[in-house]
Amino acid sequence: MQELQQGELIGEKYKVKKLLSQGSFGKVYLGRNIENGMKVAIKVEKQEMSNCLSLEREVEILKKLRGIPQVPELLWHGKHNEFQVMITKMLGFDLIYFLKKNKKFSIECIFNIAQQMIEILENIHKKNIIHRDLKPENILAKSHSDQIYLIDFGISKSSVKSKKQNKAKIPFIGTSRYASVTAHRGLEQARRDDLESLGYVLIYLFKQKLPWSNYEKFENDRIERIGQLKFEMKPQDICEGCPQQILNYMTQVAGLNHQQIPNYQKLKLIFQLKINHKQHIIFDWSNNQFINSKTIQDNKTNNQQKYESVQHIKLSVEKTSSRHLHTITFHVDSNASSCFNSQQSCSMQNSFGSHQSVQVDFLNSESSVQSQKKENKLSTFDAFILNDDIMPIKDQLQLMELENQDLEIKHNLLHYRSVYYNFKNPFTGILSLKIN
Structure with a gap:
């Protein structure tokens, strides 16, 4: 097959950027609209597959499905350098990409995929279109989006309108891992077959395997072996280890004629999901996080532990300093750092009620001024809660660990050098000025 070259222009405004993927029917390139900068997917049909009219069929089906928001929007189609080309909007990465990136999906994420896919299938079925090739590779999503998209209608077709199923055997159509039993038997597929394939997709996303995964290594009779196993197994066995909802779904789909x-x-x-269990459902690959009552409680527990850690450091410093030098009290703020300037020293000198107490604050944040203004309104623990909305828990814990290490170093430097050995004591001058 002749390949498109980087920088090649199609349809006078779609520039080829790079090859994304290739399959049995053709190749898909990443492109860009030179007029508005929009990313596009450029699908090119193999010349040896032109007799199958796969791309022409997909173009016609996408025209019928125009207006459905979660299927590709057809932008341009036609011949380019003697082969068929179709251009659609770029809709993101497939579910296998996100599964490898996230290692596994949460139940909430899989349930959301199920709900959106059922709605997409309902919309295309209303147009009398059967997809016939549902698989994770044909379900796309974007990192910052709460929608998924169904693509690749190359082997889709209009649903059969006859009341009786045609008994004439046809070649296997679909992907053996996710295809319905009807597809394995060589019969015409209907709406229920898309729903059955979706069930296998959900099981795979949850377990990352299917009962017939071991049969996929067979080359000669793989399709027959997998089809026979699907036909013989009960929904309870196929859904073993999955949430009850997936079993309920597969049972209802199996009961459809x-x-x-x-x-x-x-x-x-x-x-x-139950309303009292969630605030909203999102995908695992979204920037937002799924929030429920347990998550909120865990966040509060983590914040309380961090607050107690800071209080422990403050108490330890105060006790140690008062035990060795009663005239100096170290007060370490939770946003402590390793230095203070002359203006802060002057403010400390002016704040002395007597020469028996010296307060030292180590400030290292632009937000410290704002926090001081709010200290009469918010407790330290409340401040942690508010900050959680800005900084993730993981980053806060890492920052807290670094600050704790920093506090320990400063305490050792100030205490042991200044108090035990009493050379170059930074408070000697301040104390003498106050006493005089």
Whole structure:
């Protein structure tokens, strides 16, 4: 197959950037609209597959599905250098990419995928389109989006409108890992077959394997072996180790007949989380985080532990300093640092009520001035709670650890050098001025 070259212009405004992927039907390139900078996906059909009319079929189906928000928007199609080209909006990365990046998906994330996919299938089924190739690689998402997209309608077709299923055997169509039993038997697929394939996708996303995964290594009779196992296994066995909701879903789908219109709303409700358990459902790859009552409680516990840690350091410093030198009290703020300037020294000198108490604050934050203004309104613990909205817990813990180490170093330098050995004591001059 002739490849597109980087910088090549298609349709007078779509520039080729690089190759993204390739499959049995063709290749997909990343491109850009030179007029508005929008990223696009450029799909090129292999010349040897042109007789299958796969790309032409996909173009016609996308025209029928125009207006459905979670399927690709067709931007341009036609011939370029003697082969068929189709250009759509760039919709992100597939679920396998995010699964490898996140190691695994949360139940909430998988349930949200299920609900959105059922809605997408309902919308395309209303247009009498059966996808016939549902798999994680054909479900895309963006890192900052709360929507998923269904792509690759190259082997999709209009649903059969006859009341009886055609018994004539047809070649296997789909991906063996996720294809329905009907597809393995060589029969025409209907709405229920897309829903069955979705069930296998959900199981794979949860367990990262399927009961027939070991059969995929067989080359000659892989499709037959996997199809036979799917036919013989009960939903309980296929869904072993999965949440009850997935079993309920597969059981309902298995009860549908060939031409029955599924109750999509009922299927979506299976994966609906309880209202009192959540504030909202999002994807694991989103910047936001799933929030529930347990998460909030865990955050409060972590904040309390950090608060107690700071209080412990302050108390330890005060006790140690008062034990060895009664005229000096070290007060270490939670935002302590390793230096103070002459203006801060002057402010400390002016704050003395008597020469028996010296307060030392180590300031290292632009927010310290604001925090001092709010100290009469907010407790230290409340301040931690507010800061959590800005900085993630992981980063706060790392910062706290560094600050604790910094406090320990400063305490050793100030205490042991100034008090035990009494050379170059930074407070000697201040004390003498105050006494005089």
